[in-house]
Amino acid sequence: MLKLAGGSVQPYLLGGPGWYYRSVSPIDGPADDLDFSTHDFGWHAGGGLEVRAGKHFGFHGDYRYTFLDFGDDDDDEIDIPGGGFVGRLLPGHKGSMITIGATLYF
Numbered sequence: 001m002l003k004l005a006g007g008s009v010q011p012y013l014l015g016g017p018g019w020y021y022r023s024v025s026p027i028d029g030p031a032d033d034l035d036f037s038t039h040d041f042g043w044h045a046g047g048g049l050e051v052r053a054g055k056h057f058g059f060h061g062d063y064r065y066t067f068l069d070f071g072d073d074d075d076d077e078i079d080i081p082g083g084g085f086v087g088r089l090l091p092g093h094k095g096s097m098i099t100i101g102a103t104l105y106f
Contacts, residue, residue: 001013001014002014003050007052008051008052008053009049009050009051009052010049010050010051010052011047011048011049012047012048012049012050012062013045013046013047014044014045014046014047014048014062014064015043015044015045015046016043016044017041017042017043017044018041018042018043018044018066018067019039019040019041020038020039020040020041021037021038021039021040022037022038022040023035023036023037024036024037040067042066042067042094043067044064044065044066044067045064045065046062046063046064046065046096047062047063048060048061048062048063048099049061049062050103055105056104056105056106057102057103057104057105058102058103058105059100059101059102059103060099060100060101060102060103061098061099061100061101062098062099063096063097063098063099064096064097064098064099065095065096066094066095066096066097067094067095
């Protein structure tokens with residue numbers, strides 16, 4: 001996370017790796033043939049804003065592109081609308097998310 005300003009309102013950029021592990025099992029029925037798990041690794045990037053409501057408390061919200069694809073692999077990716085020259089230069093991604101939360105500082 002890279003904070004772009006100080007004070008009570010702080011915009012920031014974020015990025016880094018993410019590793020996700022999923023395991024799915026049915027509640028009823030034959031569990032052996034329906035159990036599965038997956039491992040996913042990918043790079044994420046985004047930006048956000050934190051509003052400090054005091055010395056020990058703040059609210060934040062950010063938007064993240066998840067599982068960025070820089071053309072190194074053959075994973076499926078979401079097409080960028082419009083494509084063309086700019087679409088070929090930008091990385092593809094498998095999704096995005098919005099995060100809203102509160103932080104306690106101590």
